[in-house]
Amino acid sequence: MLRCKQVSQALASDDYWELPLRKRIGLRLHVFLCVVCGPFNRFIMLMQDAKRHYLKHEQEDPPPPHLCLSCDAKQRLVESLNRENDAT
């Protein structure tokens, strides 16, 4: 059986999804059963899951309007690219 400290260390240094399956199962089991470090490490695991979901969303779904490049900024971008093109 893993000790609390080992679990905390594993969760502190790495995203638990990157660990080998065996270790992952051990961690999950400990974290779900342990009354000492469980609440705390469940939170860490949850936030690591959240981050993974977010990165996936970022890859797959279009950004909301307020996180898109504004029309002005697009215009500036095109202009600078054109300038660069003319120069070469």
Add this chain to the structure above:
Amino acid sequence: MFRYAYVRLKSHAVAEDIVQETFLAAMKAKERYQGRSSERSWLMGILRHKLIDYLRKAAREVKLEDVEPEGFEDTLMFKEVGVPHWRPPKWHFNPRKVFEQKEFWDVFSDCLTKLDKRMNLAFTMKELEGMSTEEVCQELGVEPTYLWVILYRARNGLKACLEKNWLKKNKGVKELNAAV
């Protein structure tokens, strides 16, 4: 691309610059692009490269100007078990259910940009860009336990922001539905 840069850099102007630099660099390196990967992932590769350079520079500045905040690594509980003695806050909704909703992730990206500079840098480098603990510690000039404290605070801050803004957003939607 702009969202990617903005969420990680927190500044419209810098994010815009980096996107522009990426396109310029891509134009110069056109010949080297051999179509092995999709154009999008090629551009994203250049963007990430520039972004990490920028984060490194920003980390160096933070390192100089910031003082060490008090940590919780000296509590007995932390020494024995590796967790602080207080409990993480409870959620007012089921987070795992909310993960299924696309709108939640837009709130998430907004909350990422609201973290304070040091937390944002640590979280971005370690969690979003997947840099190693050693690398991030080196860039920020902190010990691993200390990085861990910063990351914990970042997660906590993120959680508080998510909760507040997600509930607000949902309340708005419900009121709208009731009015219609």
